[in-house]
Amino acid sequence: xxxxxNVSKYYDxxxxxxxxxxxxxxxxLAFITGPSGAGKTTLLKLIYAAELPDSGSVSVADWQTDxxxxxxxxxxxxxTGIVFQDFRLLDNMTVFDNVALSLRVRNVPERNVxxxxxxxxxxxxxxxxxxSFPPALSGGEQQRVxxxxxxxxxxxxxxxxxxxxxxxxxxxxxxxxIVREINAKGTTILIATHNRDLFKNSGKRVIRLDAxxxxxxxxx
Amino acid sequence: xxxxxxxxxxxxxxxxxINLLSILTIAMGLLVLTLIVLFMYNLNLFTKRLPERxxxxxxxxxxxxEQDTQEIIASLKKHRSVEKVTYTSKAEALRELKASMxxxxxxxxxxxxxxxPASIEIRLKxxxxxxESVKSFVSDIRKIPGMEDIQYGEKFLVSLHSLKTGVQTAxxxxxxxxxxxxxxxxxxxxxxxxxxxxxxxxxLKLLGATKRFIRLPFxxxxxxxxxxxxxxxxxxxxxxxxxxxxxxxATAPLFGAVVFPQRILACVPGAGFFLGxxxxxxxxxxxxF
Numbered sequence: 001x002x003x004x005x006n007v008s009k010y011y012d013x014x015x016x017x018x019x020x021x022x023x024x025x026x027x028x029l030a031f032i033t034g035p036s037g038a039g040k041t042t043l044l045k046l047i048y049a050a051e052l053p054d055s056g057s058v059s060v061a062d063w064q065t066d067x068x069x070x071x072x073x074x075x076x077x078x079x080t081g082i083v084f085q086d087f088r089l090l091d092n093m094t095v096f097d098n099v100a101l102s103l104r105v106r107n108v109p110e111r112n113v114x115x116x117x118x119x120x121x122x123x124x125x126x127x128x129x130x131x132s133f134p135p136a137l138s139g140g141e142q143q144r145v146x147x148x149x150x151x152x153x154x155x156x157x158x159x160x161x162x163x164x165x166x167x168x169x170x171x172x173x174x175x176x177x178i179v180r181e182i183n184a185k186g187t188t189i190l191i192a193t194h195n196r197d198l199f200k201n202s203g204k205r206v207i208r209l210d211a212x213x214x215x216x217x218x219x220x
Numbered sequence: 221x222x223x224x225x226x227x228x229x230x231x232x233x234x235x236x237x238i239n240l241l242s243i244l245t246i247a248m249g250l251l252v253l254t255l256i257v258l259f260m261y262n263l264n265l266f267t268k269r270l271p272e273r274x275x276x277x278x279x280x281x282x283x284x285x286e287q288d289t290q291e292i293i294a295s296l297k298k299h300r301s302v303e304k305v306t307y308t309s310k311a312e313a314l315r316e317l318k319a320s321m322x323x324x325x326x327x328x329x330x331x332x333x334x335x336x337p338a339s340i341e342i343r344l345k346x347x348x349x350x351x352e353s354v355k356s357f358v359s360d361i362r363k364i365p366g367m368e369d370i371q372y373g374e375k376f377l378v379s380l381h382s383l384k385t386g387v388q389t390a391x392x393x394x395x396x397x398x399x400x401x402x403x404x405x406x407x408x409x410x411x412x413x414x415x416x417x418x419x420x421x422x423x424l425k426l427l428g429a430t431k432r433f434i435r436l437p438f439x440x441x442x443x444x445x446x447x448x449x450x451x452x453x454x455x456x457x458x459x460x461x462x463x464x465x466x467x468x469x470a471t472a473p474l475f476g477a478v479v480f481p482q483r484i485l486a487c488v489p490g491a492g493f494f495l496g497x498x499x500x501x502x503x504x505x506x507x508x509f
Contacts, residue, residue, distance in 0.1 A: 049509070050426060070431060073509040078428035088423045092234070104223050105429040149427075 001026040001188050002047055002157070007056035009042055009212075016042040018212040019056070024190060026156075029183040031199040031220060032192045034209035040192035041085060043209065044159045047190070048080045049073050060157070078106050081150035081187075083160035087142050089134040095121065096130045099149045106153060120148040123178055139166035147175060151182055158182060158189045164198060172198070224433070228440035235413060239445055242409040246402050246449025246492060251456045253398040254488055258457075260391045262478055267384050271349040276358060276372040279337040284366045289338065292366050296342060301357045304343040310334050337368060351378045399495060402449070406442045406499025414438060414503060421507075431507045439500050446496020450489035457485060 002024040009017040017039045032040045045051040046058045049065040058065045099117045121127045124144035143166050164172035183189050199206050199220030208216040296305050313336040468475040
């Protein structure tokens with residue numbers, strides 16, 4: 001499903017990713033961990049073509065990211081739900097409209113948007129915050145809105161960058177339950193996280209990065 | 221309502237002051253542009269009507285015989301440039317003069333003989349009425365024996381022709397400059413809106429929005445700003461017509477001939493709309509993923 005073939009990525013003189021070869025199967029749930037600056041976020045960005053490799057190649061389903069043009073990148077991204085570390089919520093839009101944006105960019109008819117958005121918000125326990133604006137929400141609530149926006153429309157791949165970073169233990173556990181539910185439907189999920197509790201005893205694959213290099217792989 | 225329209229209207233309202241400023245600036249630009257077009261239109265209309273009123277008057281020599289006069293008239297009628305010929309005898313000329321000086325006809329009382337010459341008024345064909353062709357025609361007929369003098373508004377014709385060419389050139393240049401100015405205003409406005417929403421655009425890109433999806437609201441905004449500018453400009457033009465032209469007509473009847481054709485006026489909001497879209501299109505530029 002996702003394949004990194006000897007991929008390197010540099011930012012000026014800093015190495016973000018160094019010679020990584022790695023594959024993820026369809027329907028897999030895997031964790032990417034490592035200290036800050038290890039390259040976790042860059043690894044995810046390479047998947048949704050926000051960054052392109054300086055050497056090597058990244059393949060996602062039938063697409064090779066460095067060969068995509070302006071019309072196919074949106075197709076790749078529509079198949080990929082992303083939980084951004086910095087949320088990327090639009091402050092001038094309501095919670096409803098922020099979540100609906102994922103469907104609107106896919107040209108989902110407006111008559112279907114309402115039902116799907118309300119279902120997604122119900123899933124993350126934010127049904128009552130539909131008309132609120134992001135600045136009026138707590139960090140945890142904002143994170144759940146981002147998760148709702150990422151899972152709506154049932155993407156084939158879900159990438160989550162520190163999805164529980166702002167959540168208390170109970171809410172984080174709730175979010176992980178949602179993630180497992182989505183994964184059970186066949187969605188490939190990659191989670192970049194510092195939080196060991198997320199993958200401890202999960203039995204899932206854990207990939208360790210350090211200074212841009214792959215330093216280990218184990219089962220959680 | 222389509223999503224792009226909804227986003228555009230929301231943005232138009234959110235940035236209403238900057239948009240209002242742009243709309244008013246565009247309205248002023250389009251006002252000037254439309255007045256120039258209308259001026260050129262009226263001038264063109266006036267010069268087109270000129271051949272109907274323009275004539276060359278040939279004065280005949282004193283004592284010319286009836287037969288020679290008829291020969292001159294016949295040869296003029298045969299000329300390829302001539303549309304119509306009207307002969308006025310000495311006696312008719314005096315009658316007309318007396319009729320035109322009704323209240324001061326005592327001036328003519330002391331005359332022992334008729335000092336006015338017989339004349340032929342020559343109407344030229346529409347396509348011949350131009351400074352060079354009229355000059356050439358006059359030099360042709362000057363050679364006809366029996367001609368004393370030939371008069372026509374040579375200076376007027378040359379001045380009008382120069383004015384027409386000058387105004388058309390200047391009008392074209394001003395039109396291009398004003399149109400470019402309007403495009404630039406829309407460009408600047410949309411560019412500002414684009415920068416203010418760059419975070420939103422980045423997010424849209426990451427969520428899988430196509431270039432068309434991102435562009436469309438901006439094009440709608442550019443179009444709405446341009447069309448609104450055009451609409452306001454149209455109101456100004458109609459007000460100008462009602463207040464200035466109609467008022468002037470009361471004191472100077474010449475202004476009664478000024479026309480504001482509906483088909484030109486109807487184009488003003490449309491022109492604003494297209495110039496607005498053009499400005500927005502340039503402002504957005506290439507969207508890179």
